[in-house]
Amino acid sequence: MSEVELYPGRVSPLGLGTIPHADILKYTGLELLQRIVDGKYPAPPISFQLNFTLTEVSEGRAVFRGMPSERHLNPLGSVHGGWAAT
Template sequence: MTQTQDPATLRTRTFGWSDPAEHASRLGRRSGMEILQAMAAGELPPPPIMNLIDAAGLHAEEGSVTITLDPQEFHYNPLGTVHGGVISTLLDTAAACSVHSTLPAGVGYTSMDLNVKFLRAVTVESGRLTCTGAVLQQGRRTALAEARLVDAAGRLVAHATSSCLLFEMPGA
């Protein structure tokens, strides 16, 4: 707490997450689609980042993943809008997980870059955000994906493209 915060008005938030090492140990045995669908169904815990940002939902189909989030005050930057890092996290996750949805067991991925365009400010009043990713092109070693983030009114608030590196997972 900084000296300028009044303890009487300080808001707090508590959250938990599953052991990420346990989650990672399952990745090499299932296809990306199987993992994502198990997370969406609640059979596998989400990765800790999803708990951190309080993501509301996940839907996966081959080549496309959709993540929803209800903007909250704890997402805000000093200007009173959702921080660009939260928006970028949604975009990166939807784009990269779209690539993941196409991968067989034993193949992993990592984001190589993320190019984000912020188009509109997001606040609590924006309502539920829906971020949908899609694979645009995929080769043996790299994949290109995009993600679009819309507010509850269907207005585009941000867009991103991402390149992912594909690799065989150790021990797979």
């Protein structure tokens, strides 16, 4: 079975996008994340939906900064655990 890339290396008008499969094979996970922080790769589309951004990475650590909005609330009015855990 072959692998399929749905949106290889695509960048949207919002500056969001995906990493080309060849680059995923070329770099370590830490290197890929650092390249996102450095602006060499676009932010992933999920960062727009969840309103957060990757701000720093190091071995065993990734720091995201974000602000939940009304769309991230659960029925009780608090921030949904899925947003906080992501």
